[in-house]
Amino acid sequence: MLTIRHVSKWFANGTQALDNFMLKIASGEIVVLIGASGCGKSTLLWLASGLDRASQGGILIDGERVTRPSSRINLIFQEPRLFPWLKVADNIGFGLEGRDRRGRIERVLAKVGLEGFDARWPKELSGGQAQRVAIARALVIEPKVILLDEPFSALDAFTRRDLQQHLLTLWQESRPTMLMVTHDIDEALIFADRVIVMQPWPGRILEEFTVDLQRDRDPASPEFEALKRRLHASLGRSMAGRRHLAA
Ligand SMILES: Nc1ncnc2c1ncn2[C@@H]1O[C@H](COP(=O)(O)OP(=O)(O)O)[C@@H](O)[C@H]1O
Ligand SMILES: [Mg+2]
Incomplete structure (x- = not known):
């Protein structure tokens, strides 16, 4: 394909x-x-x-x-490239339209291990958390x-392992x-x-x-x-x- x-x-x-x-x-x-x-x-x-x-x-x-x-198609980079002027939820929801926007954002956040982080600013995140947000942002639109x-x-190494597992689980779902x-x-x-x-x-x-x-x-x-x-x-x-x- x-x-x-x-x-x-x-x-x-x-x-x-x-x-x-x-x-x-x-x-x-x-x-x-x-x-x-x-x-x-x-x-x-x-x-x-x-x-x-x-x-x-x-x-x-x-x-x-x-x-x-x-x-x-979505491209995920080595560095998270979040919009610093948008909170986590709006970084993920950027370009996301339709019903249940909020619910989709919350569910994908939970799937990358960041439940409850929606109101944070990017500058309040560690490198690993920011990359989790970047992955959530890429996955929320369910690209092919x-x-x-x-x-x-x-x-x-620890964050890496954890995020690898999250990504594999997400891949297995969709x-x-x-x-x-x-x-x-x-x-x-x-x-x-x-x-x-x-x-x-x-x-x-x-x-x-x-x-x-x-x-x-x-x-x-x-x-x-x-x-x-x-x-x-x-x-x-x-x-x-x-x-x-x-x-
Ligand atoms: N915008 C660019 N202008 C000129 N050369 C580039 C540009 N981007 C990449 N290159 C060159 O193209 C080759 C492939 O680069 P790249 O795709 O970044 O390799 P990799 O990701 O495998 O390390 C390298 O020789 C690099 O220097
Ligand atoms: Mg490269």
Whole structure:
């Protein structure tokens, strides 16, 4: 349902960020992008969100070309980017219309572990709480596709764990399609149905791993550990930054 079709991207300064990138993501699937810094992960999410245009190729949702941001797609960044002049409830409800606005805001707040925080100002929140609000804001409109650019990497380990669990629970409830960028191999394997390893200069796909493990995954299990080792080795090849023929 999310199709990235032959996408190349050059920036005005001549940098080629993506070269003929192709990926099809099924409805409700979670795909994780991982790879050396500069391999075009953020660029790809920007293009998929409609905030920027591909130089060549295109991105489609349910067969319809993405040309601008819409409520079908939502992008969550590493930093929360809340509106400082709006209280938590209005940050979440921004752009939300219709009946039961208040109820929807309250329910989504509870789902990210922030019950009763609706009247707080962003400056009164910790980094972890602010990121919970950002996730609630993205989920409240029930987008078909959620794009996440290193959403937990600024958080401490405990908050990170907790928010990962909240997000997985929310995903299980409404099954949005997710495309997530992370630098953390454990995080990739906790979330992904598939992990795509990219490599830079220009950004392209190096290898793909299917994560065939039951949900509520145990990072200590031998299967998880084995995948982790393979992914680690692949990431090493990504860092090396040259084309590599997988064994
Ligand atoms: N607005 C821009 N103008 C010029 N070059 C850019 C711009 N944004 C990103 N780049 C370059 O494109 C490449 C991919 O960047 P990015 O998508 O941010 O990589 P990643 O998120 O994988 O670290 C890098 O070489 C980066 O320097
Ligand atoms: Mg990035």
